[in-house]
Amino acid sequence: MASYHVENIREALLQTKFPTSLMWNRLEGRPRTHNFDRAMRAEVRDALWMLTKQWQMGEFQGDDAGSPVFAKIHISSSQLTHYQAATHPVQTYEKNIPMEVKAEQKKIPFNRINKKISIDIRLQMGRYWLKLIKSKGLLYEMEFIHAYPFDLPALSRSEDHIYAHPEVWKTCSAISGRCMDGYAFYEALEAGQSASESVINVDPDMTALNNLGSGFMQWYATQFYQPDDENNDAWLPERLEYQFDCTASSDREDKLLTANEYYHGHLDWYAFDIQRKHPTPGAPVKNKFTNSFIPSHVQFEGMPDTRWWKFEDGKTSFGDVKPSTTDISKLLLIEFGLVFANDWFMVPYTLPIDSLANVEGLMVKNNFGETLWIKATEEEGKVGNVWSMFKMKGAMQDNTLFLAPAAIKVHESDPLEEIVMIRDEVANMVWGIEQTIHLATGMGDKGGEAGLRVRQFQQNLVNGNKMPEYEPFAAPIYYQAMTEVPEHWIPFVPVHLDGNNREIQLQRASMIRILEGDTLAPAKIKPLTSILREGLDGTVPTAFYVHEEEVPRMGIRVTQSFQRTRWINGEVFVWLGMSKQTGRGEGSSGLAFDQIKNSKNNNNE
Numbered sequence: 001m002a003s004y005h006v007e008n009i010r011e012a013l014l015q016t017k018f019p020t021s022l023m024w025n026r027l028e029g030r031p032r033t034h035n036f037d038r039a040m041r042a043e044v045r046d047a048l049w050m051l052t053k054q055w056q057m058g059e060f061q062g063d064d065a066g067s068p069v070f071a072k073i074h075i076s077s078s079q080l081t082h083y084q085a086a087t088h089p090v091q092t093y094e095k096n097i098p099m100e101v102k103a104e105q106k107k108i109p110f111n112r113i114n115k116k117i118s119i120d121i122r123l124q125m126g127r128y129w130l131k132l133i134k135s136k137g138l139l140y141e142m143e144f145i146h147a148y149p150f151d152l153p154a155l156s157r158s159e160d161h162i163y164a165h166p167e168v169w170k171t172c173s174a175i176s177g178r179c180m181d182g183y184a185f186y187e188a189l190e191a192g193q194s195a196s197e198s199v200i201n202v203d204p205d206m207t208a209l210n211n212l213g214s215g216f217m218q219w220y221a222t223q224f225y226q227p228d229d230e231n232n233d234a235w236l237p238e239r240l241e242y243q244f245d246c247t248a249s250s251d252r253e254d255k256l257l258t259a260n261e262y263y264h265g266h267l268d269w270y271a272f273d274i275q276r277k278h279p280t281p282g283a284p285v286k287n288k289f290t291n292s293f294i295p296s297h298v299q300f301e302g303m304p305d306t307r308w309w310k311f312e313d314g315k316t317s318f319g320d321v322k323p324s325t326t327d328i329s330k331l332l333l334i335e336f337g338l339v340f341a342n343d344w345f346m347v348p349y350t351l352p353i354d355s356l357a358n359v360e361g362l363m364v365k366n367n368f369g370e371t372l373w374i375k376a377t378e379e380e381g382k383v384g385n386v387w388s389m390f391k392m393k394g395a396m397q398d399n400t401l402f403l404a405p406a407a408i409k410v411h412e413s414d415p416l417e418e419i420v421m422i423r424d425e426v427a428n429m430v431w432g433i434e435q436t437i438h439l440a441t442g443m444g445d446k447g448g449e450a451g452l453r454v455r456q457f458q459q460n461l462v463n464g465n466k467m468p469e470y471e472p473f474a475a476p477i478y479y480q481a482m483t484e485v486p487e488h489w490i491p492f493v494p495v496h497l498d499g500n501n502r503e504i505q506l507q508r509a510s511m512i513r514i515l516e517g518d519t520l521a522p523a524k525i526k527p528l529t530s531i532l533r534e535g536l537d538g539t540v541p542t543a544f545y546v547h548e549e550e551v552p553r554m555g556i557r558v559t560q561s562f563q564r565t566r567w568i569n570g571e572v573f574v575w576l577g578m579s580k581q582t583g584r585g586e587g588s589s590g591l592a593f594d595q596i597k598n599s600k601n602n603n604n605e
Contacts, residue, residue, distance in 0.1 A: 066366030068295040068345055075349065077287045077357040078250040080257075080405075085234035086243045093246065095354060097225075098407040098567055100267045103234050103244050103259070104577035105227050106560075109438065109530050110183050112537065115161055118183070119150075119171060120442030125182020129216055138208060143199045145177075148184045152176040157461050161440050164457035165450065168440050186220055189213050225575040234262075237534040238505075238545050240421075240558055240580055246272075248356045249283035255356050255400065257392070263580035266410070269402045274392040288360075295345040295364070303341050353568075354405040407565040416444045416576075417529040417560040421492070421551050422587040430492040430506050430551050431589055436559075437488070437528040450528070451487030455513065462518045480595045485511055489589055490527045492546060506551065508532065508544040531558055531578070555583025 006012045044050060054060060083093040083102065094102065110118050126148070130141050152172050153159045162168050189195060195213030196206040227233050234244040241263040248255045254277040262271045302316025318337050323330040351357055362374040378388070382397045390401055418436035434447035485491075492506040510524035527533050535542035550556070557580070564574045 066368045066370060068364045069367050070292070070365040071295050071347070072290065072292045072363045073347060073349065073359065074288070074290045074361040075357050076252075076360050077289075077351065077355045078248040078255065078284075079287075079352065079356070080246050080354045081249045081283075082247040084245040084247075085232055086236060088232070090247075091232075093354070095405070096567070096569065096571070097405075098565055098573065099354075099405045100265075100407050100410065100563075100577070101225050101565070101573045101575050103242050103262065103267060104563070104575060105225055106233060106235060106576045106578065107226050108224060108576055112161070112438075112440075112528070112530075112533070113526075115159075115440070116150075116181070117161075117438060117440045118442045119175070119440055122150075122181050122183040123175065123179055125186060125220060126180030127182070128219065129182055129185060130180060132212055132216065133209065136208060136212065138205055138212075140199055140205075140209070144185070145180045147198050148181045148188075149177060150175045150179055150181055157458055160454045160457050164454045165439060165445070167443075171441050186217065189217055223574065225573050235578060237531075238547055238550075240531075240546065240550055240556065242578070249280045250286040251279055251283050252286050253277065253279050254283070257356075257402065263578070265412075265577075265579040267406050268404050269390055269392055272392050272402065272404075274394040274398050274400060274402075276394075276396070276398070287355075291349060293348055296348070297342065298344040298346050300337070300341075302337060304338060351401075351403050353403055355403050357401045357403070358399060359401075407567075409565065411564045413562040414444060415559040415561045416442075417531055418444070418447075418557070419529055419531050420555060420557050420583055421546075422555040422583060422585070423551060423553060424587060424589050424591070426588055427591045429494065430546075431587070432490040432492055432508070432527065432532050433587075434488040434490065434527060434529050434532065438530070447488035447528070448486060455487055455515075458513065459515050462515045476599055477596050478599050480597055481593065483590060483592045483595070484514070485589050485591055487511075487513065487525050488528075490525075490532055492551075494548070495545075504548055505545045506548055508534075508546075529560075531560060552582075554585055555587075557581045557583050 011017075080093045080095070082090050084090045085103070108118060108121065110116065110122070116122065126144075130144065133140060133144075150172065153162065155163055162172050185195075188197075194210045195216070196209040200206050200209065234242045236243050239261075241261050242259065243262070244259055246257040246259075248257070256275045256277055257272040258275065259267075259271045260273065264271065300316075302318055318334050321330065321334055323334070347362075359376075364372045364374055366372070376399050378397050378399070380397050380399050392398065392400065392402060415436050416438045418434075420433045420435055422431055422433065424431055434451075436444045437447045437450050439445050439450070489511070491509045491511060493509045494504045495507045497503045497505060508527075510526060512522040513525050514522050526536060532544070534544045536544075558578060559581075560576065560578050562574060563577050564572065566572050
């Protein structure tokens with residue numbers, strides 16, 4: 001290779017005296033050998049430099065360098081024994097049911113304003129019964145259809161729940177006189193009536209039908225998990241959330257777990273507050289267990305490997321996480337994953353579900369032969385409110401670990417009912433907006449469209465399908481006492497608590513439906529969702545109140561839907577449950593009083 005000696009580089013470049021490479025598309029190294037053994041050794045020319053960098057980064061300031069090689073743990077645990085829904089009587093805790101199912105269960109509504117709804121489930125029950133008797137050779141299909149029929153009522157203003165909605169009217173027309181109302185049959189059996197009553201009174205078919213009736217009731221009980229009575233309902237309408245207690249009794253102490261504000265949809269340790277009480281006489285003995293084990297490192301995807309030349313899994317890259325200045329928790333997680341991950345070890349101990357466990361003692365022996373007694377960072381029994389992972393809140397410091405019997409995966413249907421409660425500062429009230437209502441067929445529909453259809457149906461009946469004719473206003477202006485509000489907006493007005501001139505609650509009220517040309521008194525518009533109909537469907541209607549603090553300025557959103565899960569033994573549970581979320585802010589209904597407006601024949605309008 002020729003060598004060049006350049007005395008004046010500027011002149012050489014200007015006159016291009018020497019050959020140069022102006023462009024290239026790839027540069028490659030050419031190894032002189034096919035043996036990579038030396039390259040993989042990662043030889044360091046200046047080992048002292050690396051030691052000084054370790055000293056500079058504080059890597060020599062470790063308190064100890066021992067690794068745990070042996071450990072022994074002593075754990076005591078107790079299990080849930082009692083359950084109490086809200087202020088209802090205490091009952092024995094059922095261990096074979098997920099806690100969400102037990103706490104969220106609600107009755108499926110089959111009647112509203114003394115009219116049939118949930119027609120889809122009624123049809124399902126009727127089809128199953130007719131199929132059941134047919135499989136046994138009992139040919140009484142038409143007799144049961146006539147005994148428990150679906151009837152299409154006459155066209156009237158009181159039947160707007162059917163005739164105002166085309167899909168409901170089509171369904172009711174199709175099943176009228178052709179299908180059996182299975183829930184009406186179930187109600188008769190529940191009231192003590194035999195399955196053959198009003199159908200046949202001749203043996204042996206009568207006895208066979210009566211025996212099948214008991215199986216029909218058991219089948220329905222397995223289809224939907226519902227409270228047997230009001231004592232199992234943990235829903236607090238005035239709070240729009242669930243409230244319940246669980247107790248774990250043992251010979252040493254009772255632990256009371258209280259879920260005062262459960263509305264998340266998934267139930268776990270963070271929903272409970274814990275309180276210790278004196279032991280109940282005759283309570284079961286607390287379980288105790290001592291186990292020896294070899295500690296193992298906590299491992300997770302993306303964790304830095306301790307070996308230098310081992311390739312790590314690239315599925316999780318903490319380097320690609322870009323937290324903002326306020327993401328303190330995310331920064332702490334990254335620091336744990338990149339810096340302190342190798343300092344955490346796992347205790348391989350299996351706990352039964354619905355158990356409350358306490359680590360009574362933990363001994364660790366390291367590779368230097370030192371035996372260490374491990375204590376919790378917070379001393380148990382002290383007064384304080386120190387938060388840490390998997391720790392329940394209580395008046396006293398408590399290190400109990402609660403393994404909740406929560407459902408692993410829950411499938412949720414589309415909302416059957418959905419309401420949004422917002423504050424209207426202009427009207428000085430709260431509105432319950434029915435976004436989704438439960439139609440008679442069992443499906444959910446948009447509340448705004450359903451309310452508009454009902455109003456148009458009522459107006460058409462008043463007008464006789466003809467629009468009334470009015471003479472034009474003689475005056476250029478007219479007085480309007482009150483503006484209209486969509487029918488799916490239910491007002492809640494502030495009222496004082498009894499005997500209190502400062503604290504208030506929100507009471508459900510009603511708007512009136514004013515129809516052009518109507519000779520009857522204006523009807524009060526009642527809510528169609530069971531969430532807001534609380535107290536209306538009883539024998540004696542009662543008022544419905546919501547605590548003011550439950551409706552913040554952001555508002556709230558409450559939904560009701562069917563949910564389904566499979567438990568650890570393979571059993572399937574289907575139940576009707578509620579959930580609550582934060583709303584999207586304030587709103588305005590446009591409600592106004594005492595307005596002067598231009599008449600329609602005024603040219604200045």
